[in-house]
Amino acid sequence: MRPEVEGAKRVVVKVGSSSLTDSKGQLDLARVAQFARELAALHDRGVRVVLVTSGAIAAALGPLGLRRRPRDLETQQAAAAVGQGLLVRAYSDAFAEHGVHVAQLLLTVEDVLRPKTYRNALNTISRLFRLGVVPIVNENDTVATHEIRFGDNDRLAALIAHLVRADALLLMSDVDGLYTAHPETPGASRIDRVDDISALEVDTSRVGSKVGTGGMRTKLLAADIATQAGVSVVLGNADDLGKALAGEDVGTFFPARRKRRPRRLLWLAFAAEPRGFLEVDEGAERALLSRHASLLAAGVREVRGTFAEGEPVEILGAGGRTIGRGFVGYSSADLTLELGRSNAEAGHRSLRPAVHRDHMMLTE
Ligand SMILES: Nc1ncnc2c1ncn2[C@@H]1O[C@H](COP(=O)(O)OP(=O)(O)O)[C@@H](O)[C@H]1O
Numbered sequence: 001m002r003p004e005v006e007g008a009k010r011v012v013v014k015v016g017s018s019s020l021t022d023s024k025g026q027l028d029l030a031r032v033a034q035f036a037r038e039l040a041a042l043h044d045r046g047v048r049v050v051l052v053t054s055g056a057i058a059a060a061l062g063p064l065g066l067r068r069r070p071r072d073l074e075t076q077q078a079a080a081a082v083g084q085g086l087l088v089r090a091y092s093d094a095f096a097e098h099g100v101h102v103a104q105l106l107l108t109v110e111d112v113l114r115p116k117t118y119r120n121a122l123n124t125i126s127r128l129f130r131l132g133v134v135p136i137v138n139e140n141d142t143v144a145t146h147e148i149r150f151g152d153n154d155r156l157a158a159l160i161a162h163l164v165r166a167d168a169l170l171l172m173s174d175v176d177g178l179y180t181a182h183p184e185t186p187g188a189s190r191i192d193r194v195d196d197i198s199a200l201e202v203d204t205s206r207v208g209s210k211v212g213t214g215g216m217r218t219k220l221l222a223a224d225i226a227t228q229a230g231v232s233v234v235l236g237n238a239d240d241l242g243k244a245l246a247g248e249d250v251g252t253f254f255p256a257r258r259k260r261r262p263r264r265l266l267w268l269a270f271a272a273e274p275r276g277f278l279e280v281d282e283g284a285e286r287a288l289l290s291r292h293a294s295l296l297a298a299g300v301r302e303v304r305g306t307f308a309e310g311e312p313v314e315i316l317g318a319g320g321r322t323i324g325r326g327f328v329g330y331s332s333a334d335l336t337l338e339l340g341r342s343n344a345e346a347g348h349r350s351l352r353p354a355v356h357r358d359h360m361m362l363t364e
């Protein structure tokens with residue numbers, strides 16, 4: 001049993017397109033009814049539930065006469081706009097059978113991370129909780145452009161779990177957990193528990209189902225975000241939602257890490273678009289990775305891109321591999337000047353780090 005999930009007071013459940021559609025790719029109303037029944041029961045026990053649901057695009061395939069999920073962004077956005085209303089109507093009707101009201105929230109990643117907007121989102125969700133309404137979230141596909149778009153709902157669900165300080169996040173899909181390789185690969189086996197995501201050796205390169213986006217790669221990223229935010233994660237089959245909610249040992253379990261990361265660092269690591277790159281020398285790379293030291297200007301070999309002080313940048317190690325991200329302490333112009341000075345004046349060391357350790361997220 002998993003007491004972290006069984007005793008959870010706040011739960012975020014994400015259901016993917018793959019578990020909401022039938023073999024023809026149409027919205028499966030029996031599934032919607034199952035989720036509504038199980039979540040309404042949880043809600044009746046006083047647990048605060050947020051449902052993050054995909055399926056808007058899938059729900060539009062039938063009405064629009066499309067044989068498969070569109071590939072281009074504009075048609076995906078248009079299809080999502082058609083399907084979203086149908087999806088929420090289906091949930092609304094299904095929850096009403098159990099006397100529960102639902103609310104629709106369309107959010108982007110930025111909405112749940114930017115200080116200006118996350119508070120509004122949190123206030124709305126908190127008030128809905130007090131009103132006894134179950135919030136139903138999907139990504140706002142209409143306004144989510146390439147740069148700020150997740151496309152899958154896995155990472156959005158993890159950030160919502162962080163936003164509402166959930167105890168557990170359940171990522172429900174069409175596969176009964178994380179496998180050592182794509183489940184159809186001979187010899188692939190299911191992993192019961194993952195304590196350290198960075199130490200995993202799992203092949204997630206094969207994409208997911210015909211209707212879903214991201215496959216296991218985005219689910220692992222989501223599990224990483226959530227566990228770093230202090231939320232335990234279950235990744236499993238939507239058929240087992242009831243068992244997973246009861247804390248039974250189904251799917252793959254990722255226990256929460258003890259230390260909660262602040263929101264701005266989660267944004268930096270998982271949502272920000274870096275404005276430039278800092279290539280560091282071997283000494284600096286070692287200091288960062290072994291001691292989590294601040295990055296000094298003297299350890300920066302090359303500055304690429306144009307950025308202002310405080311903007312997100314990617315930190316590259318000696319071999320050009322990404323070792324982390326940080327909010328940079330200088331503008332690109334000032335940092336380039338600083339590099340020139342520290343090379344020309346032997347012993348010159350600026351007191352201000354290029355990236356302070358508290359403003360940095362290492363990849364490992
Ligand atoms: N290592 C792996 N373990 C489990 N499933 C995997 C793995 N690699 C790829 N997958 C695929 O990921 C799919 C689930 O992802 P996706 O289609 O995006 O689902 P959803 O719509 O539920 O988000 C599974 O159907 C499975 O085929």
Ligand SMILES: N[C@@H](CCC(=O)OP(=O)(O)O)C(=O)O
Pocket residue numbers: 015016017018053054055056057058080138139141151152153154211212213214215
């Ligand atoms: N916002 C989109 C989600 C896209 C999607 O397929 O996500 P997922 O099934 O979680 O991989 C929709 O509702 O169709």
